[in-house]
Amino acid sequence: MFLGELEKQVLQYLWTSPGVDVKRVHAELSKQRDSSLNTVQSALERLFKKGLLRREKQGHAYLYFAQIERGDLIAKLIDSVASDFVSKGESSLVAAFSSVSSEMDEAQLDKLEILIERQRKQLQKGITSADK
Amino acid sequence: MLISDAAVIMNLITIALLGFLVSALLLSVAWRLIGKYVDSYSIQSQKLLILTWVLSPWILGLMTMLFFSPLFENTAIYRWVDSVAHWHHLYVFQLDSWHGVTIILFSLFSLALIVIRGAGLYRQGNALLTLNHFSNNVHGSKSYPGVQIIDSNIPTAFTSGFFRPICYVSKGLIDNLTDSEFNIVVKHELAHARNKDPLSKLLIAFLSAYYPRKLAQHFNAKFALVTEYIADQSTATAHAAEDVAAALVKVARLQKAFPQRQSNTSRSYFGSHDITHRVQQLLTPTKKSMPVIVPIAFMSVMLCLTIFAVDATHHLVESIFTHS
Numbered sequence: 244m245f246l247g248e249l250e251k252q253v254l255q256y257l258w259t260s261p262g263v264d265v266k267r268v269h270a271e272l273s274k275q276r277d278s279s280l281n282t283v284q285s286a287l288e289r290l291f292k293k294g295l296l297r298r299e300k301q302g303h304a305y306l307y308f309a310q311i312e313r314g315d316l317i318a319k320l321i322d323s324v325a326s327d328f329v330s331k332g333e334s335s336l337v338a339a340f341s342s343v344s345s346e347m348d349e350a351q352l353d354k355l356e357i358l359i360e361r362q363r364k365q366l367q368k369g370i371t372s373a374d375k
Numbered sequence: 376m377l378i379s380d381a382a383v384i385m386n387l388i389t390i391a392l393l394g395f396l397v398s399a400l401l402l403s404v405a406w407r408l409i410g411k412y413v414d415s416y417s418i419q420s421q422k423l424l425i426l427t428w429v430l431s432p433w434i435l436g437l438m439t440m441l442f443f444s445p446l447f448e449n450t451a452i453y454r455w456v457d458s459v460a461h462w463h464h465l466y467v468f469q470l471d472s473w474h475g476v477t478i479i480l481f482s483l484f485s486l487a488l489i490v491i492r493g494a495g496l497y498r499q500g501n502a503l504l505t506l507n508h509f510s511n512n513v514h515g516s517k518s519y520p521g522v523q524i525i526d527s528n529i530p531t532a533f534t535s536g537f538f539r540p541i542c543y544v545s546k547g548l549i550d551n552l553t554d555s556e557f558n559i560v561v562k563h564e565l566a567h568a569r570n571k572d573p574l575s576k577l578l579i580a581f582l583s584a585y586y587p588r589k590l591a592q593h594f595n596a597k598f599a600l601v602t603e604y605i606a607d608q609s610t611a612t613a614h615a616a617e618d619v620a621a622a623l624v625k626v627a628r629l630q631k632a633f634p635q636r637q638s639n640t641s642r643s644y645f646g647s648h649d650i651t652h653r654v655q656q657l658l659t660p661t662k663k664s665m666p667v668i669v670p671i672a673f674m675s676v677m678l679c680l681t682i683f684a685v686d687a688t689h690h691l692v693e694s695i696f697t698h699s
Contacts (some may be wrong), residue, residue, distance in 0.1 A: 246505045254474045317527040363617045
């Protein structure tokens with residue numbers, strides 16, 4: 244998923260003010276940046292095509308709503324940062340660590356915890372016997 | 376058909392490529408034989424070995440080319456090499472021969488590799504920029520210089536960026552950790568940033584792509600694990616190794632408890648990577664170090680084998696395909 248600067252600002256605005264038309268979006272964004280109504284319109288169009296917005300027709304204009312929650316978008320971004328680390332097809336690194344974490348079960352984690360505790364106790368013993 | 380200077384250059388490139396391919400093949404076989412013993416050596420030795428393996432085809436290819444080149448024509452070593460292995464048509468090069476095809480295929484493969492990886496990196500860069508954009512105004516209860524807090528309930532921590540790496544930790548992780556555990560996670564990620572691990576992983580991914588796919592994946596996974604060991608180790612200087620290990624297990628538990636998303640990619644370099652190995656390495660570090668002379672001696676043997684093999688391959692192929 245690729246997002247341009249203006250698209251990010253549009254999304255950010257629509258999360259706080261859902262159900263607005265292009266004029267409102269343009270009026271709000273022109274406080275921060277200098278972009279024409281047409282530019283804002285095409286940014287809305289792009290976001291709509293990417294499935295990130297939905298729209299409802301009211302009179303002659305469309306009202307826009309964010310289709311994706313902020314938290315979900317961030318989760319998607321986190322995923323794509325991790326999976327693009329090595330490009331797809333050769334996604335060796337990602338394959339390696341995701342398979343390990345999904346194979347890892349509670350019992351294995353319990354075992355590791357016991358191992359750590361045992362070592363801690365041994366060290367403690369070592370320290371107290373050295374003190375004596 | 377090319378004759379003289381241009382032909383020499385093209386022939387030398389072919390020799391370098393043949394040397395490259397032959398040594399990659401020899402090194403693949405060698406790793407199959409000795410790869411399983413690598414784990415018993417210290418982390419630094421493991422890192423050195425992986426680097427040696429992925430860099431060697433390039434170095435051996437270039438050295439083979441030098442040995443065959445007319446640059447050292449008057450030296451004793453050239454005469455010795457010439458007596459056992461030689462390129463019988465250094466001054467004549469035919470583009471539409473298997474030599475030309477080798478060069479073209481290699482160039483196309485490299486170009487495709489750069490384009491595919493470049494596109495992936497571009498997408499990733501944009502995802503990071505967007506992540507920064509939506510995380511800029513987050514003020515968590517804990518903060519740490521050099522660490523970007525992500526406004527998400529997914530428990531995650533990772534380091535990304537090639538030249539100026541940035542560490543990211545999510546609120547979802549921070550809220551579930553004690554101060555000391557948070558400190559361990561951050562120290563671990565900052566160690567990745569300091570070591571420029573994303574960049575070195577990228578280089579290893581690029582260099583290993585010329586090996587058979589399974590081996591390449593093995594090298595990448597192994598190198599990734601070594602970078603984790605090193606980051607764990609530098610965290611364990613300020614904290615007890617047992618505390619680092621316990622934090623690792625805790626993060627793994629948090630991530631397991633979080634509902635899996637469809638894409639099923641892992642969310643943390645800290646926590647999800649070969650946890651068992653990392654805990655064992657923290658509790659009982661492998662200390663046996665490999666003398667530097669071993670890889671050097673090994674590579675010298677490889678060089679001799681490559682030189683002979685290049686000559687042999689050349690004669691073998693040319694007895695099947697003739698140039699004209």
